[in-house]
Amino acid sequence: MKYYIIAGEASGDLHGANLIASLRKKDPRAKIRAWGGNLMKKQGVTLVKHYRDLAFMGFVEVLLHLRTILKNLSFCKKDILKYKPDAIILIDYPGFNMKIAKFAHKHNIKVYYYISPQVWAWKKRRVHTIKEVVDKMLVILPFEKDFYDEYRVDAHFVGHPLLDELSRVKYINKNNFVRQNKLKYKKEIIALLPGSRKQEVTRMLEIMLKVVDKFPDYQFVIGCAPSLPESFYRSLIGNEDVQLVFNKTYQLLQVASAAVVTSGTATLETALLYVPEVVCYKGNKISYLIAKNLIKVKYISLVNLIMDKPVLKELIQNDLTPENIEEELKYLLTNHKKQRQLLEDYEELRCRLGNAGASNNAATIIVNDLNKK
Numbered sequence: 145m146k147y148y149i150i151a152g153e154a155s156g157d158l159h160g161a162n163l164i165a166s167l168r169k170k171d172p173r174a175k176i177r178a179w180g181g182n183l184m185k186k187q188g189v190t191l192v193k194h195y196r197d198l199a200f201m202g203f204v205e206v207l208l209h210l211r212t213i214l215k216n217l218s219f220c221k222k223d224i225l226k227y228k229p230d231a232i233i234l235i236d237y238p239g240f241n242m243k244i245a246k247f248a249h250k251h252n253i254k255v256y257y258y259i260s261p262q263v264w265a266w267k268k269r270r271v272h273t274i275k276e277v278v279d280k281m282l283v284i285l286p287f288e289k290d291f292y293d294e295y296r297v298d299a300h301f302v303g304h305p306l307l308d309e310l311s312r313v314k315y316i317n318k319n320n321f322v323r324q325n326k327l328k329y330k331k332e333i334i335a336l337l338p339g340s341r342k343q344e345v346t347r348m349l350e351i352m353l354k355v356v357d358k359f360p361d362y363q364f365v366i367g368c369a370p371s372l373p374e375s376f377y378r379s380l381i382g383n384e385d386v387q388l389v390f391n392k393t394y395q396l397l398q399v400a401s402a403a404v405v406t407s408g409t410a411t412l413e414t415a416l417l418y419v420p421e422v423v424c425y426k427g428n429k430i431s432y433l434i435a436k437n438l439i440k441v442k443y444i445s446l447v448n449l450i451m452d453k454p455v456l457k458e459l460i461q462n463d464l465t466p467e468n469i470e471e472e473l474k475y476l477l478t479n480h481k482k483q484r485q486l487l488e489d490y491e492e493l494r495c496r497l498g499n500a501g502a503s504n505n506a507a508t509i510i511v512n513d514l515n516k517k
Contacts, residue, residue: 145171145514148229149178150220150244152195152237154340154369155409157181159259159305159503160235164189166507177227179220181371192223196342196371213240221247231514234278235259242273249277256510258282259305264291271295280513282506285450286496302505304497306409310394310416311500318399325389331363332401334473336386337393337414339406340369342376347426348406349380354466355404355473356384362401367393367410402476404469411456412446416497418490420476420483422469423447423458450496455489 147167151160161183167174168187176189185191193216217240224232224247231254234241238261248255257278263270264287274281274297281299283289292299322329338348349366356364364386368377377388389396393410397403397417405411407425414421423445443449447456457472459465475482 145174145230145511146227147174147176147231147233148224148227149176149180149184149189149233149235150237150241151178151180151184151235152240154181154195154371156235156237156259157183157195158309160184161187162305162308162503163233163235163258163506166503167511169504170507170511177223177229192220194371216240217243220244224248224253225251229253231256231510233258233510236261238262238270242270245277246273254279254514256280256282256506256513258302258506259284260288260292260299264288271297280509282509284502285446286498287450300505300509301498302509303499303502304412305502306413306416307494307497307500308503310413313394313398313417316395316398321392321395321399325365325387325392327365327387328363331361333396333399334359334362334364335396335400335403335405335414335419336364336366337403337405337410338366339408339410340371342372344406345369345372345376346380348424349377351426351464351466352404352424352469353381353384353386355470356386358466358470359473363387365389365396365400367396402473404473407444407458407460409446412450415447415456415490415493418487420486421456422472422476423456424464424469425458425460426464427461447493451489451493455486455493 149160151157157180160180164176164184164187178184178189178191179193180191181195232248234245234257236259245255255278260281260283261270275295281292281297282302283299284302284304286301289299289301336352338345338352366377366386366388368388368390370391397414397419400419403414403419403421405414405421405423407423411423425444444458444460445456448454459468
């Protein structure tokens with residue numbers, strides 16, 4: 145079979161790479177063309193576009209780059225028609241991928257959506273479009289299956305792909321990690337995870353770095369996005385006493401006493417590695433005001449959404465200040481009762497997400513469905 149896969153972000157690249165590995169086991173003759181990143185490329189796909197050229201976030205930012213987005217969309221449609229895939233697999237990235245889903249459906253190409261747009265949070269009317277143009281939704285959060293069932297959408301809960309990735313994480317020796325990355329032996333580590341997009345990393349690090357000198361007994365280490373160059377991070381940190389690690393986020397979290405994390409998949413990764421964390425988000429002012437009026441959920445972090453309670457402190461927009469980060473970090477690092485409660489909540493979180501095997505489950509559903517043709 146011929147597959148065309150589209151992932152527009154770092155997390156999509158990770159999950160896409162795992163899905164591709166599973167697809168090849170189910171369909172050894174699979175030919176795959178994709179939009180994604182280095183991890184997907186390592187799986188032997190023909191990479192059409194890298195996600196670093198696609199990742200625009202926020203309403204204002206999208207408008208500013210609208211010409212580029214439309215150009216990419218036009219190119220993608222032409223590329224699909226030229227390639228003539230048996231199936232298109234869309235991974236999150238809803239603004240772009242929903243348009244491709246409509247296009248593919250119009251041209252009688254099977255559409256599988258792996259990792260659902262957050263239609264349960266905002267623009268619920270999109271569920272009717274999904275029902276019309278997507279053949280199967282492969283969802284990774286347990287409550288998403290219930291949501292789609294209400295609208296009679298063909299949805300399957302496959303489990304969360306992060307559990308696949310984390311099941312492969314090997315225990316590391318802290319002293320070895322410290323030595324290899326030239327860190328300080330006598331200081332505990334606080335991880336900073338500012339995101340994967342250039343604009344959000346710039347915005348988040350500007351605030352995060354202001355708490356560094358408030359914790360002289362700790363060392364701060366930034367988990368860097370593999371798609372961004374070291375020179376970019378160096379230009380942001382200036383003379384601040386922080387260290388950088390690349391492609392070692394899971395190892396960093398294993399040795400961290402706490403973490404300051406930009407809202408997104410990383411908040412869930414941090415929780416599943418049992419690290420106390422504070423969730424941060426700050427967007428363009430206009431984008432935030434628009435989103436605030438459109439998005440109808442109690443929380444922004446996946447951890448709190450899945451648990452349906454405020455497990456983690458969320459510092460959003462005007463609440464995201466160095467003073468508030470400092471206060472919450474001190475609370476997480478010193479309050480043993482809070483630490484115990486977090487561990488209990490993290491255990492419950494893992495139970496709710498089910499078992500590892502999301503990539504394999506998704507690949508099985510896709511290949512079996514295609515073989516019915």
